[in-house]
Amino acid sequence: MTEVPDPTxxxxxxxxxxxxxxAIRRYRNEPIPTDDLAKILWFAGRAPSGSxxxxxxxxxxxxxxxxxxxxQVLGESFRHGWAVKREQDNYRPSRFADSMQEYVDKFESHPVVILVCLDRYRDPNWHEGASVYPACQNLLLAARGLGxxxxxxxxxxxxxxxxxxxLSIPAHVALSACITLGIPVGRHGPLRRKPVNQVTFDDAWGQAPQWAEIPDPI
Ligand SMILES: Cc1cc2nc3c(=O)[nH]c(=O)nc-3n(C[C@H](O)[C@H](O)[C@H](O)COP(=O)(O)O)c2cc1C
Structure with a gap:
């Protein structure tokens, strides 16, 4: 059984x-051992992709x-990105706003930063995200699995x-996402998400099926 880094x-x-x-944005000031990072990327690479x-x-x-x-360049961009969003979306002072501020302020010292890229083999207008975002989600879930x-x-x-x-990234490569990782300060879930019957239609757009009215399964 794989050892996990967090005793809790x-x-x-x-x-x-x-x-x-x-989404975990606060991390302990501890590195992720490269053994674990390699495992996380192994699981990320098990994701499906076109052909x-x-x-x-x-x-x-x-x-x-x-x-x-x-x-450093990313840190500046993240601080600017959050400043713009905070202003545009009119975020009030809150725990969430504080944690976002801390996230961008400490960007340079986050334990691991990963640029997830797509080595393009088709026209960029094709639905190329479909072949890279499953790997992103696998990566995040594998990280969760290892603590x-x-x-x-x-x-x-x-x-x-x-x-x-x-970073010498060639022009044909898309920079699809930037993922930060570390040992969480704080805990995962529960998640604030819409109920199934608000995001599911049956037989025609807009028709919410009765079978989709279910209690939360966990
Ligand atoms: C396509 C995509 C783009 C995102 N962009 C950002 C971002 O730029 N900055 C950020 O802090 N979080 C970003 N997130 C994380 C979302 O804010 C987060 O998943 C969502 O608010 C749900 O939060 P929760 O998982 O903590 O419940 C992004 C997530 C996705 C899937």
Missing amino acids: HETVGLLEALGTTR NRQAFRFLTLLDGPNATRAR YGGALTMWHLEVETELREI
């Missing part, structure tokens, strides 16, 4: 993990010289040009 971490079953894994081409790529930003520079937590973010897009230059 309990192994969870697949369905419980699906039902409770939330099983497995064109997803994981660019880890740990403590190398390029990674350090990329983290870690993470957040999938998009605030790397504003500095994509700089990142390509610093």
